[in-house]
Amino acid sequence: MTASLRPRDAAEVREAVDWALGSGTTLDVRGRSSKIALGAPMACGAILDLSGLDGVLEYAPEELVVTLRAGTKLADVEALLAQRNQMLAFEPPDLGPLLGGVAGEGTLAGVVMGNLAGPRRLSAGAARDHLLGFSGVNGRAEAFKSGGKVMKNVTGYDLSKVMAGSWGTLAVLDELSVKVLPAPDCTATLILDGLDDAAAVAAMCRAMGSPHEVSGAAHVGARTAIRLEGVVPSVAARLAGLRELLSATGARLAILETLESRAFWRDIRDVRPLEARPGDAVWRVSCPPTEGPAVVARVRAGAPVARWFYDWSGGLVWLALPEGDDAQAALVRGALAASGGHATLVRATEAVRARVPVFHPQPPALANLARRVKESFDPTGLFNPGRMG
Amino acid sequence: MQMPPHDPAILARRGEIVAALRALVPGEGVIDDLEGMRPYECDALSAYRQMPLVVVLPDTVAQVAAILRYCQDAGVKVVPRGAGTSLSGGSMPVGDAILLGLGKFNRVLEIDYANRCARVQPGVTNLGITKAVEHEGFYYAPDPSSQIACSIGGNVAENSGGVHCLKYGLTTNNLLGIEMVLMSGEVVRLGGKHLDAEGYDLMGLMTGSEGLLGVVTEVTVRLLRKPATARAVLLGFPTESAAADCVAAVIAAGIIPGGMEMMDREAVKCAEAYVGAGYPLDAEGLLICELDGPPVEVDHMVERVASIARERGATTVRVSADEAERVLFWAGRKAAFPAVGQISPDYMCLDGSVPRGKLVQVLAEMREMSKTHGLRVVNVFHAGDGNLHPLILFDANDPDQLRRCEEFGADILRLCVRVGGVLTGEHGVGIEKRDLMGEQFTDIDLDQQMRVKCAFDPDHLLNPGKVFPKLRRCAELGRLVVTQNRLPFPDIPRF
Numbered sequence: 001m002t003a004s005l006r007p008r009d010a011a012e013v014r015e016a017v018d019w020a021l022g023s024g025t026t027l028d029v030r031g032r033s034s035k036i037a038l039g040a041p042m043a044c045g046a047i048l049d050l051s052g053l054d055g056v057l058e059y060a061p062e063e064l065v066v067t068l069r070a071g072t073k074l075a076d077v078e079a080l081l082a083q084r085n086q087m088l089a090f091e092p093p094d095l096g097p098l099l100g101g102v103a104g105e106g107t108l109a110g111v112v113m114g115n116l117a118g119p120r121r122l123s124a125g126a127a128r129d130h131l132l133g134f135s136g137v138n139g140r141a142e143a144f145k146s147g148g149k150v151m152k153n154v155t156g157y158d159l160s161k162v163m164a165g166s167w168g169t170l171a172v173l174d175e176l177s178v179k180v181l182p183a184p185d186c187t188a189t190l191i192l193d194g195l196d197d198a199a200a201v202a203a204m205c206r207a208m209g210s211p212h213e214v215s216g217a218a219h220v221g222a223r224t225a226i227r228l229e230g231v232v233p234s235v236a237a238r239l240a241g242l243r244e245l246l247s248a249t250g251a252r253l254a255i256l257e258t259l260e261s262r263a264f265w266r267d268i269r270d271v272r273p274l275e276a277r278p279g280d281a282v283w284r285v286s287c288p289p290t291e292g293p294a295v296v297a298r299v300r301a302g303a304p305v306a307r308w309f310y311d312w313s314g315g316l317v318w319l320a321l322p323e324g325d326d327a328q329a330a331l332v333r334g335a336l337a338a339s340g341g342h343a344t345l346v347r348a349t350e351a352v353r354a355r356v357p358v359f360h361p362q363p364p365a366l367a368n369l370a371r372r373v374k375e376s377f378d379p380t381g382l383f384n385p386g387r388m389g
Numbered sequence: 390m391q392m393p394p395h396d397p398a399i400l401a402r403r404g405e406i407v408a409a410l411r412a413l414v415p416g417e418g419v420i421d422d423l424e425g426m427r428p429y430e431c432d433a434l435s436a437y438r439q440m441p442l443v444v445v446l447p448d449t450v451a452q453v454a455a456i457l458r459y460c461q462d463a464g465v466k467v468v469p470r471g472a473g474t475s476l477s478g479g480s481m482p483v484g485d486a487i488l489l490g491l492g493k494f495n496r497v498l499e500i501d502y503a504n505r506c507a508r509v510q511p512g513v514t515n516l517g518i519t520k521a522v523e524h525e526g527f528y529y530a531p532d533p534s535s536q537i538a539c540s541i542g543g544n545v546a547e548n549s550g551g552v553h554c555l556k557y558g559l560t561t562n563n564l565l566g567i568e569m570v571l572m573s574g575e576v577v578r579l580g581g582k583h584l585d586a587e588g589y590d591l592m593g594l595m596t597g598s599e600g601l602l603g604v605v606t607e608v609t610v611r612l613l614r615k616p617a618t619a620r621a622v623l624l625g626f627p628t629e630s631a632a633a634d635c636v637a638a639v640i641a642a643g644i645i646p647g648g649m650e651m652m653d654r655e656a657v658k659c660a661e662a663y664v665g666a667g668y669p670l671d672a673e674g675l676l677i678c679e680l681d682g683p684p685v686e687v688d689h690m691v692e693r694v695a696s697i698a699r700e701r702g703a704t705t706v707r708v709s710a711d712e713a714e715r716v717l718f719w720a721g722r723k724a725a726f727p728a729v730g731q732i733s734p735d736y737m738c739l740d741g742s743v744p745r746g747k748l749v750q751v752l753a754e755m756r757e758m759s760k761t762h763g764l765r766v767v768n769v770f771h772a773g774d775g776n777l778h779p780l781i782l783f784d785a786n787d788p789d790q791l792r793r794c795e796e797f798g799a800d801i802l803r804l805c806v807r808v809g810g811v812l813t814g815e816h817g818v819g820i821e822k823r824d825l826m827g828e829q830f831t832d833i834d835l836d837q838q839m840r841v842k843c844a845f846d847p848d849h850l851l852n853p854g855k856v857f858p859k860l861r862r863c864a865e866l867g868r869l870v871v872t873q874n875r876l877p878f879p880d881i882p883r884f
Contacts, residue, residue: 154817156829161593
């Protein structure tokens, strides 16, 4: 059985890493394990369980910053912010159910380490854009920090950026400071029914390029959804403007009001419209928005049973394919060759994830640079070895 | 300001280095005469000057790659330079380093409105991007005050901000892709027209790395649709703390203004005398709050801001009636630096960033320091995001004043760190704040950053003498001492 270490504070995190370094034990670094099935399978000497580092340390709404410990549940942070009408603007998804677990279990730090973001990625950025600073322990068992708790900071390298999306392979974070923003008073979604993929993406791109401040643009089946958020009079005026702008598409128009709208986008955020079935591999494809339909067409040409939907105005394609031996990796990644972008194998069985690179392969010069960056934090490869391939 | 000593061996090889560069970059691309190099002897931190070893101005990526590969092989240092507008000495030459100017990379390569992005060369100016797309109603959001001159490549290096950062982010939040050349001569592309990285976010790491990691040769920026309207509200308060409270109250009310600037009484007086923007001279703290977006929203927000300000005791509340008046409200703020230049032979502009809640305390302590150091200080700042720009007034011809000014500046930045802030919000560390890095970071923090540098530039050849107070060799930084320890915190069940 694998040893499991559950530190209760930053000092114990450092102690645990120091022991791992001294004994040559690799660490499976995790928060609450909700995304443990994402990434290449690992065989680690011990588990470093950060769920004992629980709680928000500091929250000043007028400073737009929350500082929390790494094991704090995302749901707890969101509930706290909601009391003051604030939110994490990058709309962190809950991938728990998609990955075979339950909802509401993941940590905010886990979302940051995956640089995940929901539909509002388009207008508000990803987790990377909201991590202001952190403290943690590197692979030399040294406690270090970067960034801060202020909005504007260019002092030293922005290590927060490279931590976000590193899936715990660079350092063990124990404390994070994250930017928060006011939550919108109201939200409404304009629905366009009956557009094919190409027409839908064209309509979404037009909406994104309009002055109507769109904060979500998704296309599921024959339904295109464009979200507006803000104060009541503004949303009403922009909705009218958007209707006018898109009337020429010939689509039937409908409106989802606040509650319905929220539910719709929560589903998009958590990838529910894909209706991924057991035995499906799930891909997350990031590409230039206008290229989305062509990428899907190329995938469908090789896999007619594929199911898909678009978020991010066409720039994010969620794909479900029968898993087979290799999750059709060559087909999916080959479909991106002409358009640019990357495909992550978000869900597959362990056997497939062991065979297929979960993260999009990089050209040699870039892959070598990434390896050197990894070694600059974790020279002996203690943290989540092989998780990113 | 101490720079690393020049390597006599490199200086002795100057002729050979110039010849090698001429073989890589033909014609006028290599400048080695004193008069020709003079324009490059400093950047916007003009108190410090130094002639480079030689200036080289490539115009293709292949030339940049060849130059860096040559320099890596020959052990020659390189200082990259965009438009030379750095306020922290980021592109100040080094005497035994070549100066690599990217000014010839000045083309807009592609504009893609459907995907809302533009692909440009690094020498294109910040404003040049907006100029290229504004006829279609688009713009590039970050707007540093030097935007008419500063280059987008320099913006990437410095992670430049501007007055609209709180709502629209810094450079790092507005990039989609870059192409860069490493010291090895390898060309690496990060990002593109799509969002987020497939692996580590090295573009995020590059942004704000002050030219120490790689040379940017292409940038893909995100374009935004220009807000339909913008209106500014001028708010005068009888005390600075009332003005600062108003900033916090606006944000706590859920309003993120497009810009939220504060000026102290001295700054108001200078600016008013200089441009006559109609600022209230009785105000101890003046706010300019700009709201942008759809007209109906802007009207709504303007009302809310005005009423919050009145509740906080504002003695002046004026809403811009039209575009001309909005521009006039800003004219005073934008002229604040030259206006201060009218009342003092020289001034030093600082750039600390603090939690908004500490603004009043920091201002009060700064005034006390002003007495101790015997120099006046004028304050203008981006109040919305807590980014201070104190201007210390002095006379550079008086060596004692220069010394006191530097000490005063260092004390202010230490104060920023002490209250939970940072040394620099948008100007960068460069050489200016290099020796203060230890105030904010431990040796371990700095060693970790230097190890990241080693991953990009193992011989420390790129932009030497900047950012880090003392350089340690990569071999030394890479050494790892491992000691055996017992399993930690044995009081916890772990199996």
